[in-house]
Amino acid sequence: MRKVKFTQTNFHEKLSTIIEEFPRLDDIHPFYGDLLHVLYNKDHYKLALGQINTARNLISKIAKDYVKLLKYGDSLYRCKALKVAALGRMCTVTKRIGPSLAYLDQIRQHMARLPSIDPNTRTILICGYPNVGKSSFINKITRADVDVQPYAFTTKSLFVGHTDYKYLRYQVIDTPGILDRPFEDRNIIEMCSITALAHLRAAVLFFLDISGSCGYTIAQQSALFHSIKSLFMNKPLIIVCNKTDLQSLEGISEDDKNLVEEMKSEAMKTLIGQGGEPREGAEVLLTMSTLTEQGVIAVKNAACERLLDQRVEIKMKSKKINDCLNRFHVAVPKPRDQKERPPCIPQAVLEAKAKEAEKEKKRLEKDIEEENGGAGVYSASLKKHYLLAHDEWKEDNMPEILDGHNVYDFVDPDILQRLEELEKEEGLLQDQEDDEVEMDVEDLTPQQQKELAEIRKKKSLLIREHRIKKSTAESRPIVPRKFDKDKRFTSERMGRQLSSLGLDPSKAIERVRSKSRGRKRDRSTDHDMDVDNDGSNKKMRARSLSRSRSRPPTNELVPGEGFKDSAQKIKAFKLGKKSVQKRNKDAKKGVDDDHDLRRGWPVMTEVWMNVGGIKKIRVYDFESYFLFGRFHVCFILVSCYTFLNLWIFSDNYEMIFGFISQSSGVLSFSCLLFFLVKFELHKYESHFKLQARLQPNMKWALQNRRKT
Amino acid sequence: MRLEKCWFCSSTIYPGHGIQFVRNDAKIFRFCRSKCHKNFKMKRNPRKVKWTKAYRRLHGKDMTQDATFEFERKRNRPERYDRNLTENTLKAIKTIDKVRFRREETHHKNRMKGKVAKERKEARKELDQQIHMLVAPGAMVKDTFAAKVTVKVQHESTDENRMEE
Numbered sequence: 001m002r003k004v005k006f007t008q009t010n011f012h013e014k015l016s017t018i019i020e021e022f023p024r025l026d027d028i029h030p031f032y033g034d035l036l037h038v039l040y041n042k043d044h045y046k047l048a049l050g051q052i053n054t055a056r057n058l059i060s061k062i063a064k065d066y067v068k069l070l071k072y073g074d075s076l077y078r079c080k081a082l083k084v085a086a087l088g089r090m091c092t093v094t095k096r097i098g099p100s101l102a103y104l105d106q107i108r109q110h111m112a113r114l115p116s117i118d119p120n121t122r123t124i125l126i127c128g129y130p131n132v133g134k135s136s137f138i139n140k141i142t143r144a145d146v147d148v149q150p151y152a153f154t155t156k157s158l159f160v161g162h163t164d165y166k167y168l169r170y171q172v173i174d175t176p177g178i179l180d181r182p183f184e185d186r187n188i189i190e191m192c193s194i195t196a197l198a199h200l201r202a203a204v205l206f207f208l209d210i211s212g213s214c215g216y217t218i219a220q221q222s223a224l225f226h227s228i229k230s231l232f233m234n235k236p237l238i239i240v241c242n243k244t245d246l247q248s249l250e251g252i253s254e255d256d257k258n259l260v261e262e263m264k265s266e267a268m269k270t271l272i273g274q275g276g277e278p279r280e281g282a283e284v285l286l287t288m289s290t291l292t293e294q295g296v297i298a299v300k301n302a303a304c305e306r307l308l309d310q311r312v313e314i315k316m317k318s319k320k321i322n323d324c325l326n327r328f329h330v331a332v333p334k335p336r337d338q339k340e341r342p343p344c345i346p347q348a349v350l351e352a353k354a355k356e357a358e359k360e361k362k363r364l365e366k367d368i369e370e371e372n373g374g375a376g377v378y379s380a381s382l383k384k385h386y387l388l389a390h391d392e393w394k395e396d397n398m399p400e401i402l403d404g405h406n407v408y409d410f411v412d413p414d415i416l417q418r419l420e421e422l423e424k425e426e427g428l429l430q431d432q433e434d435d436e437v438e439m440d441v442e443d444l445t446p447q448q449q450k451e452l453a454e455i456r457k458k459k460s461l462l463i464r465e466h467r468i469k470k471s472t473a474e475s476r477p478i479v480p481r482k483f484d485k486d487k488r489f490t491s492e493r494m495g496r497q498l499s500s501l502g503l504d505p506s507k508a509i510e511r512v513r514s515k516s517r518g519r520k521r522d523r524s525t526d527h528d529m530d531v532d533n534d535g536s537n538k539k540m541r542a543r544s545l546s547r548s549r550s551r552p553p554t555n556e557l558v559p560g561e562g563f564k565d566s567a568q569k570i571k572a573f574k575l576g577k578k579s580v581q582k583r584n585k586d587a588k589k590g591v592d593d594d595h596d597l598r599r600g601w602p603v604m605t606e607v608w609m610n611v612g613g614i615k616k617i618r619v620y621d622f623e624s625y626f627l628f629g630r631f632h633v634c635f636i637l638v639s640c641y642t643f644l645n646l647w648i649f650s651d652n653y654e655m656i657f658g659f660i661s662q663s664s665g666v667l668s669f670s671c672l673l674f675f676l677v678k679f680e681l682h683k684y685e686s687h688f689k690l691q692a693r694l695q696p697n698m699k700w701a702l703q704n705r706r707k708t
Numbered sequence: 709m710r711l712e713k714c715w716f717c718s719s720t721i722y723p724g725h726g727i728q729f730v731r732n733d734a735k736i737f738r739f740c741r742s743k744c745h746k747n748f749k750m751k752r753n754p755r756k757v758k759w760t761k762a763y764r765r766l767h768g769k770d771m772t773q774d775a776t777f778e779f780e781r782k783r784n785r786p787e788r789y790d791r792n793l794t795e796n797t798l799k800a801i802k803t804i805d806k807v808r809f810r811r812e813e814t815h816h817k818n819r820m821k822g823k824v825a826k827e828r829k830e831a832r833k834e835l836d837q838q839i840h841m842l843v844a845p846g847a848m849v850k851d852t853f854a855a856k857v858t859v860k861v862q863h864e865s866t867d868e869n870r871m872e873e
Contacts, residue, residue: 386789393791400709402801404720408710409780410797410804411787419800422775426807433814441828444835451842452831458841502847 001070001079004086008063011090015056018104019049031119031199038191040107048100055097062089115160115173122311123171123200124163124303125235127193127228128207129221130177131214133242135159136290137207138174141300146174152215153177156189158196165304173202180224197228203236203307205299208260210287211246218252222259229266236306237267238284240299245289260285475581638667716744716754718761771815776808 025033025042036045066086073079117123126134130152138144142161147154159174175193179186186194197204208221225239241249241260252260267284286302288295315324365380372378383394399407412418444452487493491512495505552558555570563569588595645662712721715737727745729737739745747757754762764770779800787793839848 388789390791393789396789396791396794398789398794399798401711402798403805404711405780405801405805406710406782407794407797407801409782410801411783411793412779412797413787413793415779415793415800416796418779419803422779422804422807425775426810429811429814441825441832443828444831448835451839452835455834455838455841459838498844501842501844503844 001067001083004063004066004070004083007087007090008059011059011094012056015052015059018101019052019056022049022104022108029119029199031117031195034195034199035114035192036111038188038195039110044103045107048104051097051100052104055093058093059090062086062093115158117158117160117173117196117200118171119200121171122168122304122307123173123202124205124300124307125173125175125196125200125202126205126207127175127178127197129209129214129216129224130154130179132177132207132209132221133214133290134174134177134207137205137240137242137288137296137299138172140290140293140296142172144172144174153189158192163300163304165301166308168304168308170304170307171202173200178224178228180220180227194228194231197231201235203238203303203310204232205303206232206237206239206263208239208241208263209243210241210249210252210256211243213243213246218256218259222263225263225266236303236310238286238299238303238306239263239267241285241287243289243291244287244294245292249287475577475584477584477587479587712738714738714740714744716740716748716757716760718754769819771812774808774811776804776811779804 023032023036025036025045028036033042036042063086066082070079070082070086073082126137128134131150131154135146135155136148138159138161139146139148142163144159144161146159146161153176155174155176157176161172161174163170163172173196175196176189178190178193181190206225208218209216210218212218239260249260264285286295286299288299290296369375369378369380381395386394388394401407491509494512495509498505498508554573555566557563557566557569561569563572583590583593641662709723711723713719714721714726716739719740721738721740726738726740727742729739729745729748731737737748739748747754754760755766757763761770765772
């Protein structure tokens with residue numbers, strides 16, 4: 001029940017608002033009423049509103065009935081059904097008035113966009129044929145931005161603009177053009193302007209196109225004038241001849257002039273009818289051109305003046321004026337004596353006023369630009385008004401830069417004078433310079449120069465060698481000179497160097513040779529020619545290349561190497577080098593090489609030998625094995641024998657001597673055995689194939705071991 | 709359009725080159741190329757960087773004070789254009805350049821004045837002292853001695869020779 005009532009009240013409210021908000025055509029100003037009638041048919045409008053009203057009533061009735069029924073509903077289902085029915089009926093009613101609601105909505109939107117015209121205030125109305133220049137006129141005097149186009153009926157509805165005159169605001173209404181047709185044939189647009197003309201109490205400006213460029217002759221226009229002159233009753237009328245830039249008023253033909261005169265006389269009638277003093281006809285007929293803006297202001301002023309006068313007249317005649325008149329009082333000074341005191345205008349002002357009258361319009365830059373082709377084509381010379389000593393200099397382009405200097409930095413009025421001083425100074429300096437500088441020290445002779453060059457070359461060579469040695473010194477083993485690969489320490493070389501120094505090397509070589517034997521192998525075979533200086537330089541240069549050029553520098557981080565950053569990599573390299581350094585110095589082959597050169601004891605070394613395939617057998621270094629074994633065996637044997645003998649023959653001295661001799665014999669025998677085996681060892685050497693690829697350092701170490 | 713000077717190396721910056729840096733105290737630093745810019749960012753003092761003009765002037769390698777530098781000064785008062793003055797100025801720029809160049813040359817020459825003599829002296833000294841790299845002192849002495857001694861008794865000279873060897 002509540003729901004039904006609620007729905008009903010909603011509908012009622014909404015519909016009521018619609019009905020109330022829409023204006024009643026009889027209640028509003030007749031101008032608006034007529035305008036609305038013109039735009040949207042009055043009957044249609046009323047019908048729509050009426051429909052809505054009936055719908056509202058219907059809904060109320062429905063609601064009332066169903067509420068009554070609901071009161072006596074026996075079951076919930078019935079109540080629900082009743083409710084549904086009530087709502088349904090209300091909805092159907094609303095659906096039926098749907099089209100009129102849409103119509104009213106359209107009207108509402110259009111009405112909202114109608115211009116706000118106050119029918120009671122000062123208004124100027126502009127009318128005339130299409131395309132005579134009404135909209136351009138309104139654009140000129142007000143801030144309205146009405147479309148101005150070459151085709152007729154550009155203005156389709158009324159437009160309002162506001163302009164000021166004598167500190168009063170005037171409404172200016174632009175109407176669409178009117179054609180000369182019987183009243184019944186007029187379309188909506190023309191009816192708009194007719195309505196405005198009929199209802200608004202305004203000054204009327206009838207526009208006339210003298211040049212005929214609107215497409216209609218003066219005859220047609222005057223015919224229109226006569227047909228609507230009934231609408232001009234009681235309104236100040238001014239006939240405005242527009243487009244005088246194309247055709248002046250004097251230049252038109254006789255017939256046209258007559259027609260214009262007729263119109264003027266009609267207009268005069270309205271003037272006289274107004275009740276003012278009959279003035280000159282100039283007030284009624286005015287010429288202007290909206291394009292050149294000649295006479296536009298005059299027209300506006302005239303229209304405003306006429307309207308103002310009329311309104312004042314009317315006000316004066318009405319009763320209300322008495323109330324106003326009481327309020328203000330114009331104070332006039334009482335004349336003291338008969339002396340005339342005209343207002344004092346200074347001479348300058350009078351002269352200025354006179355000048356202004358004859359002053360012509362100044363030619364602006366804008367005009368020059370327009371003359372020469374417009375904005376894109378003509379560019380004004382900004383240097384035109386420069387104040388220079390000579391006028392030819394005005395268009396000069398001064399250079400700003402010369403030879404890497406800014407010219408503006410040098411510009412100086414006294415530059416010539418200073419330049420002269422500079423030149424004088426320069427002259428003096430040059431004279432002083434011409435004294436020769438003496439050379440105390442003489443140059444070296446060519447021979448001396450050659451020697452010096454050689455000295456320097458040798459020195460640089462030494463330095464280079466030293467630098468290379470220095471860099472590798474920490475991890476290079478110290479090899480005695482006997483085992484040098486490059487053969488830098490041969491006696492031949494020494495001899496050559498000494499002879500190049502100018503000494504006789506023969507004695508030195510002899511001495512050297514007598515002190516050393518050299519290696520057996522070296523003694524037997526011939527030496528190759530020593531590589532001379534340049535070659536060794538080349539070798540050293542080749543070796544001094546610490547890395548190949550195709551690889552990145554060693555400290556750079558390469559992604560696949562497993563280092564966190566380059567610092568870690570550097571550290572790793574350093575540690576590696578450090579661990580190898582000591583071993584290299586000791587001339588060791590690798591980590592497992594633990595021969596001890598200093599002590600010289602033979603060391604047991606295990607060597608794994610690959611005997612065909614996977615199997616490896618452990619072979620002891622035979623030399624050490626044998627040596628050790630031999631030594632121990634002998635020692636044990638001898639000691640046992642001596643002890644035995646001593647024990648057996650301890651008390652018999654002759655036997656001791658005999659034992660001693662025996663023991664010596666045994667000792668000698670064992671020594672003999674020892675040496676025999678030793679010398680046969682080299683037979684077994686090749687058999688066991690253990691020393692295939694030992695470095696010369698290693699070979700030397702092993703041989704050294706054997707010696708001690 | 710103005711040609712500016714690079715803040716770091718003092719070379720001219722032509723239009724379209726270099727970078728300008730404006731600091732928060734509104735001081736503008738102009739650089740002619742990224743080399744100068746990067747050096748600036750590293751906070752290097754141009755007076756200590758050998759190839760800059762600032763260093764060279766400070767250490768007396770290039771001319772510092774001269775009348776020709778007075779001609780080129782940034783003037784803030786604009787002068788009214790005068791064609792004759794401009795012509796004279798343009799000609800003057802060229803002569804001033806020539807004069808300055810000549811003076812720089814003399815400065816350089818004065819700087820290098822004693823160099824040749826010094827070099828020759830050093831060369832002579834080196835030749836005297838380092839001659840042992842070419843010829844052994846024994847050989848040289850032997851020559852001199854030989855020259856003198858041959859006049860004397862024969863066997864004495866031979867003894868001396870043997871001892872030297």
